[in-house]
Amino acid sequence: MKHVQLRWSQSWELLGLAPPDGVLERLLERHAEDHRHYHDLDHVLDCLEKAVGSRAHQRDPAAVDLALWFHDAIYDPRRGDNEERSAELAERELAPLLPAELVSRIAGLILDTRHDSAPSSADGAVVVDIDLSILGETPQRFAAYEEAIRAEYEWVPEPLFRRERRRILQSFLERDAIYSTDSFREQYEERARANLERAIARL
Template sequence: MGVTDAPQWLTSAFVRSCKGAGATAEPAQIEAVAQDLIERWSQPQRHFHNLRHLTDVLMRVDELAEETHEPELVRLAAWYHGTVFDSAERASYAGRGGEDERASAALARAQLTELGVPHDAVERVAELVTALVRHTANPEDFDCAVLCDADLAMLAAEPQRYRAYLEDVRAEYAHLPIESFVRARIKILRKLSERPRLFLSPLGAAWEEPARQNTAAELHRLEKELRRIESAEDAGSDGTTPSTPAGSPA
């Protein structure tokens, strides 16, 4: 999904959220910012963290909106949460992936301030974006909980869509050697498995069981894949011909 086939409702949705947050700029100026954000989300190196992901997160926020205090600010945070992205190897996948939440928050501050959004609202959007660095929210911060849940909702997708998600993530980090990617992904999945809850909002709790099933199955598969890779390396170091590992953990 690119700029040319972006859903028509996206731009008007951004304008509506900005106006709801108190923006004083003319609609044409707000639309220009929306177009800039759509172009950022449509960059060719994005295979998962792309425009489709943005629309998915926005729709999930809509599903959980009744639990928010300031839904338009949560929607704006969804728009900005992955606007700055770099999947290059120097951006450690196991650490934070390619999303740069702090740089994205800085962009939100600059653009929303220019659109006349009040300072407190701008700072709240930036705070919500930055909270996604660790995907942990204070359970009493309902807006932050909803944003985190909406961003993680793909973990609860039906199995076929979850497999497609894994393929997209692997494509996004295709420059990483298979072993490096598998180890990084295992690290992420183990961290998720240690959490007492993946989803903090009451409505998001319905996604807990399918997400646990998906991530547990993926972790089991990747741990098996890593053992196969390590066995092949051991065989190679002994001077024997190593077996060929699978090309993708997805």
């Protein structure tokens, strides 16, 4: 837990601020929900690690960090508005602490993780690429990710899950580029396409 608290403090240090009371604890409680098998604290920490590695491409590292902390804060696989609700939660938690313009930018970065349109900014491109980096991980990590996603949708009948999962994965494969930034394309694009093709073939 100390490493989580340290990483949280580092995000606030980017703003020259001490971490606020209570916010991290509420985020941790949400990310420990029983129905989360992929969208949990490990996913957030992995995203934050990749954020550190991509600082050179970020215009506002603090906004990127805080967006990643909150981007899956609300996650209900039975709903389709998780990003909107997570953005609203971030606004409620951060509005008393940060300038309104910064809070609005953080919320916008969270909304970019809907993955239904081009990122709204350069930082949005980084956040989206970080969130999608799992697609380009090793085949073993990608397979574990696929299993975790299936577990989050265990209530969906197998034929329906296969059809919808195939549609989602195919939509990424049909993009001219899965990743928006050069560095993520160089590191992940080729392997992501291979992973997606294998996954679709199994569905």
